[in-house]
Amino acid sequence: MTISVGAKIPNASLKTMADGKMKDVTTEELFAGKKVVLFAVPGAFTPTCSMQHLPGYIAKAGDIKAKGVDTIACLSVNDAFVMDAWGKDRGAGNDVLMLADGNGDFSKAVGLDFDGSGIGFGTRSQRYAMVVEDGVVKALHVDQPMKFEVSSAEAILAEL
Numbered sequence: 001m002t003i004s005v006g007a008k009i010p011n012a013s014l015k016t017m018a019d020g021k022m023k024d025v026t027t028e029e030l031f032a033g034k035k036v037v038l039f040a041v042p043g044a045f046t047p048t049c050s051m052q053h054l055p056g057y058i059a060k061a062g063d064i065k066a067k068g069v070d071t072i073a074c075l076s077v078n079d080a081f082v083m084d085a086w087g088k089d090r091g092a093g094n095d096v097l098m099l100a101d102g103n104g105d106f107s108k109a110v111g112l113d114f115d116g117s118g119i120g121f122g123t124r125s126q127r128y129a130m131v132v133e134d135g136v137v138k139a140l141h142v143d144q145p146m147k148f149e150v151s152s153a154e155a156i157l158a159e160l
Helices: 027-031 049-059 061-065 080-090 107-109 153-159
Strands: 013-018 021-026 035-041 072-077 097-100 113-115 123-125 128-133 136-144
Touching: 013 027, 013 080, 021 027, 021 080, 027 035, 027 113, 027 123, 035 153, 049 061, 049 072, 049 080, 049 153, 061 072, 061 153, 072 123, 080 097, 107 123, 128 153, 136 153
Parallel strands: 035 072, 072 097
Antiparallel strands: 013 021, 013 097, 035 128, 113 123, 128 136
C-alpha cells in the first residue's frame, strides 16, 4: 500500500555521509518537529535525475526554504558513497541532504518502490516528492513510471 496524505512516515533508517564516513539518519531524526521536502529518484547519475530532478531542487532551494522548509532531502536506492559523490558532482552542497536507502527498506515501507530488474536496475524508488510536517505527509506527488511531471521543485513550490 502506498503512503498517502495524512499518513505518518514509518520508522526507518537511512544513510548519509558526514566527514567522510557513513552516518545513520532515522526518519524520526529527519522529520520530527520539522517541515521537510523529500524527493526520490530512481537512481543517482541517471539522465533525468542528474539533468533535471536534482538540479531543479538545488536551483530552487532558497525559494523552497523561504516557504518554511527546514530540510530538502533527496533519496535514492543507492549506497551512501554514490549519493555523496552524486551530490558533490551536481553541487548539492548544504542545500540538499543526500540520503541513501541502500536496501530499499524505506521505499518499500512507503509503498513507492518498483522492480526495475527488466532494465538492470533491481529494486528502486519511484520518482516522487512529498512535503512532510512533523512526520505526517501533507502533500504527495508521484510521477508515473518513466515520467518527470509532478515531482519537480516547481511543483513542490506551487504546493507550498
